[in-house]
Amino acid sequence: MAAVFLGTIVHSKSFSEFESFERGFLAVSASGKIIGIGHDYQAWESSNPVLAKDLEVVRLSDYQFLMPGFVDCHIHAPQFAQVGLGLDMPLLDWLNTYTFPLEAKFSDQQFAQQVYKSVVEATLRCGTTLASYFATNHLESTLILAREAVRQGQRALVGKVCSNCNSPDFYVETAEEAVSGTLAFVEEMKKLGSPLVLPTITPRFALSCSKELLKDLGDIARRFDLHIQSHISENLAEIEVVKGIFKTSYAGAYDDAGLLTNKTVMAHGVHLEDEEVALLKARCSSVAHCPASNTMLSSGLCDVQRLVNAGVTVGLGTDVSGGNSVSIQDALLRALDVSKHLDFFKKQNIRGMGEAKTQDPNYVQLKYKQAFYLATLGGAKALSLDHLTGNFALGKDFDALLVDVSVLESPVRRLHVNELVEKFIYTGSDRNIVEVFVAGNRVKKGCQTT
Template identity: 40%
Template sequence: MTAYARVFHGTAFTSRTPAEIDMLPDRLFCVGEDGVIARIVAPEDADYERLVRTYAGGDRYRRLAPGQYILPGFVDLHVHAPQWAQAGTALDVPLYDWLNTYTFPLESRFADLSYASEVYEDLVGALLANGTTTALYFATIHRESSLLLAEICARRGQRGLVGKVVMDDPGQTPAYYRDADVQTALADTEQFILSVRELAKTVKQGVYPVVTPRFIPSCTDEVLTGLGELAAKYDTHVQSHCSESDWAHGYVKERLGQNDACALHGFGLLRDKSVMAHCNFLSDEDAALFARTGTAIAHCPISNAYFANSVIAVARRMAQGVDIGLGSDVSGGYSPSLYDNARQAVISSRMLEDGVNPALPAADRGVPASRITIDEAFHLATAGGGEALGLPIGRLAEGYVWDAQIVDTAVPGARLPIFGAEEHLHGIFEKIMYLVRPEHIREVWVQGERVHTR
C-alpha cells in the first residue's frame, strides 16, 4: 500500500463546475510528500476501512471533529500589499483623489525595508488567517521591498505571486513616487524577475514574479511595450488594472483612442497568464479578446462598490468564456476576507439584475440574467482563481495541491446556527459561506504544510 505523508478524514466542499458544488461526506484525503492530493477515498471504496485502520492514531492522520468541514484554500487575485496599512481609510473619495492624496504617499514609504517588513508580515498573516492560501500581489515601485514581500510569502508558507509595480509617466504620477525612467523601470523589473525565480528554487509551495504595470494612466507607451516584451521573454504572469472606473476607462480612450483591453493587447500584456483587475467597463468585443487570449478577470466586488461607478456583469462574462476569480483589492476593498467578497459578489449581482433606481419601472430598472449564486461566488474564490493563474489549486481533487482550510462551525461563543440532522450538507455549506468569520477557520494548509492554526 502506498505510504502517504498525511491523511485527512472529514467532510469537504469543493467546486465541480462554476455553478455546482461537490459535497464530499466522510472522505479520506491522502496527501503525498509533495503536498499533492494523491487519492480521495469514499466510504464505499474497497480499501477505505483498511486505510483508516492503518493511519488512525498516528501523527499523519487528522480526523475532523464534529462540526468541522474542509474547504479549498482561497485564491485572492488582487491585493495591493502596501495598502494594508491604510485599509478602511478614505473610501468616500473618488479614485483619482484617493490615489494621489492617500495611496501614493503611503506606497512611497516602502523604500524603508523595516516599515515594509512590518506591514507585509502582518498582511500575509491576516490573509492566511482568513483562508487565503494563494495571493496575487501588487507591491510598490521599490525592487528591494517587493522582493522582501516574496521572501515573506516563502517563509510563511503562502503561495505568493508578486509584482514590482511600474509607473513612470510624469504626467500622472508624483515626482516622489515614480520609476526614474523607462530604462530603470525595465531593468529593475527584469532583475526582480530573476531574483524571485532564484528564490522559488527553495520554496515548496511556489513563489512567482509578475510583470506589473500599475495601469495605463500611470505608464508611458515605451514602458508598457518593454513590459510586454519582458513577459514574453520570461513567460511570466502579468497583472494590471483594466477599465475600472469612468475616469480610468475614459482616460485611456482619450489618450489612445481605444479601450483598455485593446490597448493592453497591443502592448503584449494580454496573455494566457494575465489577470486584469476590475474590468467593469469591458465591451463584449473586449470580453471576446480576453477569452481568446486566455486573460482572466479579478472581480473585486467590495472595492467596486466604492470606486468603479458600476457593477461588472460577472454572469455575462462567465457565459462568454472569460476566466474570472475574486480579488479583495486591499485596500480599495476594506476586507482581506474572500468570504466577505463572495457575499458582496452575490449582493452586487442581485442589485445589477434588479436595478437600484426606484423611480424607474421594475422592467426597466435592472439588467436581466445578472445574478450569481453563492455556489458560483465560491467557485470564483477557489477554482476560478486557480484557473485564472493556470495552477493546480482551488479544488479538492486528485492531482491538485492540498491547499485547504478547516472550518469549525461549533466554535464556543461563535457557533453557526446549525441544528441537528435536518441541516443537509448544501445548507451547511451556504451557512459557512455567509456566516464564517476568521475565528471559525481553525487550520490553514498550503501544499501539505500547516501554515495557520487558531
C-alpha cells in the first residue's frame, strides 16, 4: 500500500515517553515503510512532493486512531487447542495432566494444521502483528505453524521445542533428536525465505533439557545468530528443582550454556533473585511478563517496575494456554492489575497477612501508557526486532492497528486523543480493531481465507 492516514496517531517512544498526534498524519510507502509522521500533513506534502505523490488518502473518523500492532512475546501455539480449559492446577501438575498429552498429539500433521491455522487467525484478529511462538517437539508440525504465519502475513518467531529429560515417555526426544531437529528446522526456515517469519531456538525450560543439550542449543544460536526463547523462574517449586539439578541459579543454568544473549527472551521471571536480574541486564536478555498465566497457574506476582528499574527490557506475553486469552490487550490490562495488587501488598497492612516483608511506601504503580509501551515497543525490543517494528519511527515497517472505539456504541462525548486510547485499553476488545497491517499489508481480512 502507498497511503497517508489523516487523524489521530499514537505510539510510544520509550517506557516513559508516549507520543500522540491529534489531527496528525502517517504516510506509508508502497514497500510498507513509514515515510512520514507528524502534525502537519500539508507542510510535509509540500516539502516531500515525490514521496507524497500517489498516496491514497485515508481519513480516520473522530472515534478512530492508529497505533502500533501488539507484540506477544510468549505464546504456545499448540495450546490454543485447550485455551480456557484446565486452569485448576499449579505449573508442574498442569503440564503433566493437560499440556504434555495435548502437545504429543501434534505428531498428527492434520491436527496441527487445523490448530495452527486457528491460532494465527485468532491472534491477528486480536491485533498481534508480531508473535513469538513455541510449537512442539515435532519438526513437521512446527514447519506447518511457520507456513501458516507466512500465509496469513503475520510477523513471527517460531520455535521447535526441545526437551530430552524430566518429560513423560510419550513426549520426549533424545538430545541428538533435539539437535538434529533444530538444525533441520533452521535449514527449512531458510528455504521458506520469509523476511517476516524467523526461527528461534527453544529449549522448553531448563528442567526439561540436559546441560549438554542446553549447551548444544546455545552453540547453534551463536553459530547462526538466532533468537532464543525459554522460561525462567516461573514457579517456586520448579526453581528449587532447577537449582538442585544445575547447582546454580535459574539464570545461571542458561548462562552457562550460552543461552543468555541480546536476542534472548525469557518468559515470566516472577521470582528472579537480584543477581539474576543483574545477569539478564548484563547479557541484554529480556523478560516476557505473562500476568494472566502467572495468576491462573498460581505462580506469583511479577514486579515489572523492579525489572524495568534494573534496566531489563520487558514485553508482554499471553502465555496461552497458561494464560486464558490470546489478546495482548487483555495482557496489558492484567499487567496493570498485577501492578496494583503489588502496590497494595507494599503499602497496606493486609488483615491476616501480618507485616509484609516487601513493604515499600514509595512503590510506584505501572501506568496505562507504560503498559501500552510494554504491549508494543517494549515487546519489539524484548524480541530484538525493534529496528523493524514496535512504533512509528521513520523507516520502520508499518505494523499497525486501526482502532475504532465507536464500533459497539458511540462514546457520549467527543474524546480527547489520550482518552481514545484509554477507552480502548479499558473497555475495548478485538471488535474495536477494524484493520490490522503488517509491513504495510492489510492482513486482518486476509486471515479469514482458507
